[in-house]
Amino acid sequence: MISIQNVSKTFGRVQAVRDVTLDIARGEFFSLLGASGSGKTTLLRMLAGFEGVTSGKIVIDGQPMQDTPPHLRPINMVFQNYAIFPHLNVRDNIAYGLRRLGTPKAEQARMVDAMLEMIALPGYGDRLATQLSGGQMQRVALARALILKPKVLLLDEPLGALDKQLREQMQLELRSLQRQLGITFVLVTHDQEEALTLSDRVAVMSNGQVIQVDTPSGLYDRPVNRQVAAFVGTMNFFDARIRAQGPDTSAEIAGLGRHPVAPSARRDGDRVLVAIRPEGFALSPQPPEGPGPRVAGRLMARQYLGGRQLLHVAVEGRAAPVAVAAVAHRGQDPWEGMEDNPVWLGWSRDAMTVLDAD
Amino acid sequence: MAATEPFHSPNRPLALYALGFTLFLYAPILFIPLFSFNSGLYARFPLQDFTLAWYAELWTRGPVFAALQNSLQVGLTVAVISTVLAVPAAKALARYRIPGKGPILGFMLLPLVVPGLIFGVALLVLVSRLGIPLSLWTVGLGHIIICLPFAISILLPRFEGANRSLEEASADLGENAWWTFWRVTFPTILPGVMASLLLTFTVSFDEFIIAFFLSGTDPTLPMYIWNQLRFPQSFPSLLALSTLILVVSFGLVLASLRLARLNRDLPGRKTS
């Protein structure tokens, strides 16, 4: 569907996008996730045609598009601040792109009405764009783009300007709309939660490069490096050294002791990072039963997060406490008032991800 | 709040000074209308009787109307041409990454500071060497030079303030550059265009120095006044004429300033 091939973009001396290659499938909800300055917006704007590529190709449906001006691309976009035309009413905003297609007036009116229905704003057609709330503008921006039946819809931080509650509601609506229409959506966001909630696949970008492309659970469970692991969710990192090789491979992990890990090309003595999610640990007041790895520690602090909590456990041989996720029970929480008491950390071998040391 | 107070407290001496300064700015100009209603032939105190005779006399002077027509003709043409030239130029300067933007803008705004005398004589030399007879057209050419900077400095902030993604949205929705301009850009800069038309008209209408060198046998209004200053008996009706010009100029400039700030705070304008 969309094939981005070795695309680079330089502004003067700044290399905003470096040799990015990505394939996005038809009907996929794809996200570009990264901090500001990571090149995600530049990449999106190159897809839309607002920025030319310095080198590389952009192919959409088999057609090379990198030299096509934006108004001839089968792509539409929802802008970060919606870019609703302030001098037109809602109806004229939605119908804006139909003029060039030569759609008859009556047909235009019918299509706009259908769109207003779809975005749940029937009867809003004659409102001025300036009288809309943020959420309404967002819907109009969607309708204005979708009425043209694009092959690809680009969304540039579309929910960033909304408050938290509205944002969550719009996330659900966006996802179901995309399912219903089957159009390829490409979303740019710096909000990892939004990317993970909405997308079929996510490309994590940093410094103009794509670091990892994976499904949300793949990113969460199998981050390729410390950067991705830290960017997506909370993560405990442990300095470690590989001991032995082959099927007996194990790691000497600071604070956790020596434990067997999955064999890899790494060799005896290599410095690595072992990453374990807060959910990867189980905390208990007594030594856990069963054969899994375990270590004794001391409960330092509780961080209540509403429904769940993070328990910070100090272990010997490691400066920072280990974060452990636990359910927060209403009323009688077993960890209430347990600060400064000895606890046991247990985890399974699968919970450990071995990454290259930075 | 206490920390900010010293900077916001009223300063009475300073306010009085500013008021006095403003009075000084207006005082000489306000004597013109004052004496235009005075029945004496000379502009001096004590005032004599109130009269509208000088305005009536003005009405009987044919050349005044001819000069007015000349000024209107030049002013309208110059306003339209300099605004039409300034719109694309301001857009390019506001929107595009262009090497040499600073020097280009500097060159275009240069006529704001270069003495009009220089442009007057330089253009006079050029048109006379080319054998072009002096006329209202040569005056208009000179006026375009000094009006263009005003038009650009009014339109530039208009383009800079406008939300650039509106035009991108239009392109994204399938409109080419031409239609994007007419459907999106033009409506957003329209107040600026009107302001530019009014202001450049006023500048041209009032301009004297360049007209002095470049006008032929048809005088503009300021040229007419200059020529009549030699005749003491014309003085009171010149005061009446000047009063009318003052009123019109003030009105046009106020309207233009009002338009220039209109719609500055529409949502959808620059937010990022």
Add this chain to the structure above:
Amino acid sequence: MTPFDSDLRPAPAGRPSLAVGLRNRVHRSEALRGYLLLSPALAVLGVAIIAPLILLIVMSTWSMSGFDMLMTPGLGNYAIIASDPIYAALLGRSLKIAAIATAATVLLSYPVAYFVAFHVHRHKMLWLILLTLPFWTSYLMRIFAWRVVLGYEGVINSALMSLGLIEAPMQVFLYSQTAVTIALAHAWAAFAILPIYVSLEKIDKSYLEAAADLGDNAARRFWRITLPLSLPGVVAAFFLMFIPTVGDYVTAAMLGGPDGMMVGNLIQAQFGPINDWPMGAALALVMTLAVAVAGLAFLLLTRMIRR
């Protein structure tokens, strides 16, 4: 019924034609598009500014023989300007009058700009319009007004006489360098106020709060924070007013009398009654050069002060 299954858009042509290729080049190069949009205005300014200036330079090397222009290039005009002290004197007087008028205007305008920037809160726009409105009225009109005020039988003299303060009209007002200086200062006040106001308005108020917090009183805050930060506006105001006033001739012609004559009047006379255009061209260029040198000297001076 979801209408999202078909694509209404025409697919772009497979192989780009020459025209499409060119269009794409223009589309891709922002600079090219920008220059294209700038070209009409630049072309007009080129014809109306550059061409005449080049011709002016060429003409300044010609000379007059009776009523005929001799087009043999030479530096005769410049030699005359350099040797005859009248030119240097006139140029010096023009620079002096312009410098005094500019300095006075900048000095007198600064407090007003300061007042509007720091002490006006609700009606800022109104004040700015009020202060700049006179600038938009006809230049000729404003000088005309000064004639009415300063004239031999004008407002000041006749008012003083009717108050019985003086017996006969005083000569000092009209036809003097003072009259020219006052009228110039008055005419360009708006040009001086605006840049100073802009530079003052831009000053982040938290700098002043920080200075107050660190123990500076109002006077020291002004001297150490406000003034240095507004200096660029002051310099801009100086240039915006000084350059055009040096070349002024209408004010001097109407208010100056023989003593108040400026180099602009001489240039105008060369193109008018004296009818020596090459000399006029040379004088205009010498004046431009003098303004540039004076401006540069001023700029260097302020740079040194700021260090």
